[in-house]
Amino acid sequence: MATFDPSILQSILNKTKTESSESVNLVEVPPFQEWRFEVAAKDKLKLKLVDGTAEIFGTELSPNIEYAFQGSIKLCVFSFSGCKLQFWNCQPLSEYVSEESCVGQYLTLHLGLEKQRVVEGPRVLVIGGKDSGKTALCRTLASYAEKQDHQPMLVNLNPRDFQFVIPGNLSATAISDLLNVENVALGESVATGPSFYHQKQPLAKTFGLEKFSDNVKLYRYLIQQLGKSVRRRLDNDLKVKKSGVIVDTPAFTIKEYDIIEEIVASFNINVLLIVGSERLLVDLKKKMQNPAITLLKLNKSSGCVDKDDKYERELQQRSIKEYFYGIDRLQLSPYSITVNLKDFIFVRPKETEHVNLSFLSGDLADDDEVPRETVNFKQLAERVKNPGSDTLSNSILSLVDDSHIDTLKYLNSDDDDENLIKPFLDSSSLGFCYVQNCNDEKGKLTLLVPSPVQQLPTRTLLLTQFRYHE
C-alpha cells in the first residue's frame, strides 16, 4: 500500500491557482510578481480583479469589472501589493505566475524620469532587439506618467505596430487618460467615435509600407516630419512639454545607426534606453559622443514572447477590425460611402529594393543619408495612375489632410512633378478607410469609414500596402 506523503498535501495547499468551480479559475499573484497568460486565436478570456491591485503594462485594472481578452494575445498582470484574479470562458493556451517581473526596474526608471519633469520633461528613445519588450516598456512608462497627472507623448515609429491607429503609420499621441487594455491598439481615437476613456488624438504620418527597410528614405523623411509636429505640440502645450516624449521603435541594430541619429535629432532625445542587448549598448557608446544623452541598459523580461510573422499579421488584421468595429464592450458602427474615382488623387509610397548593408561591417553607405534639403521626392512616393479594382480592392487608404493644398490643380493634371508629392507627405492623416468595392465600369468606389460623413474630408487618398478581408 502506498504511504501518504504530506508534501503532496502541502503542495496542493500552496498552489496559487485553484479551480473554484467548474469554469471559474482563481489565480493568486503574490506582491511584485506577475501572472503571464496567452489566449488562443479563436478564444476569448474573461478576467476580473477580485482582490488587491493589479496592472497590465502599467495600466491599472478596476476591481470587479469584467475584462475580455480576445484571442491571439500574450500579456501579463502584475501586482505591487498582491492580488486575486478570476478568469473564465476559456482556458488560456498557457499561464503561470512568475517571480521574475521587470516592473521593479521600470518603476525605478520612471521615478528617475519623473525628476526631469519640471519644465521640459525627458525625451526617451527605446531601442532593442525584436520582441525584447520595447512596446511593453513604453506603455508602462507612459501609463505611470499618466497616473501622476502628466500627459506624455507616446510615439510609435514601428510601422508594423499600431497605437490608436492602424498599422503602416508613424504616430504620436498625448496620453491623457488610461490606455484601454482590451483594445490591441491601446484604445479608440477621435476618428473612430465613442470611447470609454478620454479620446486620444493621434498625430499620424502614413508610411504605408510594412517594414521601415521597405523605403528607408521615406521612413527617415517621415521621422523628420513627425518630429517637427511633436516639437510644435510641445511648444504649444506646456503640460505635454513638461511630461516629455517616449519613443517606441522597430528592432534596430547598430547598422541602422543613421536612423537612430535621425530620431535623436528629430525628437531631441536625452535618454536612450537599450533593452536586453549589451552589445548594442557598447556599440552605441562608441558612436554616440553627445554628453547630453544618457544611455541606459534594461534587462529583457523573461515574459517576452516571440511574435512570428503569422502572429503579427493576425494582430494587424485585428487592429484594423477594431478600428472600424470596436471591441466587444464598445462596438462601433462604421459607415459605407460611395464616391467617384475621378474625384480623388491617389498617392502611394514607393517600395525600394532592400539593400543588404551587412557587408559594410557596421558602417553605412553614403547613399543612405537623407540630407534634409536635397530629398528627391520621386524616390519616396508616386501618384497612382489609372486607379482601379486591381490596385485598390480590399486596400486600406489613409485620408490625407489636404486642406492647405490646391488639390484641384493636381486633379486636373497628370503632372508627375516631384513637387506634387511633397505637400502630401508633409500632411498628417485624418483617419483611414477600407475599400469594400471598386466598380471599374461605373468608376465608383465604396469605402468603409469609421464615422458618418456626407462626403470625405479630403480629395487625397494614400494607398497603403495593407489589405483587410472581412
Ligand SMILES: Nc1ncnc2c1ncn2[C@@H]1O[C@H](COP(=O)(O)OP(=O)(O)OP(=O)(O)O)[C@@H](O)[C@H]1O
Ligand atoms: N512580462 C511579460 N509577460 C507576458 N508577456 C509579455 C511580457 N512582456 C512582453 N510580453 C509580450 O511579449 C511580446 C513581445 O513584447 P513587445 O511587443 O513589447 O516587444 P517589442 O520589442 O516591442 O516587439 P517588436 O520588436 O515587434 O517591436 C508581446 O506579445 C508582449 O505582449
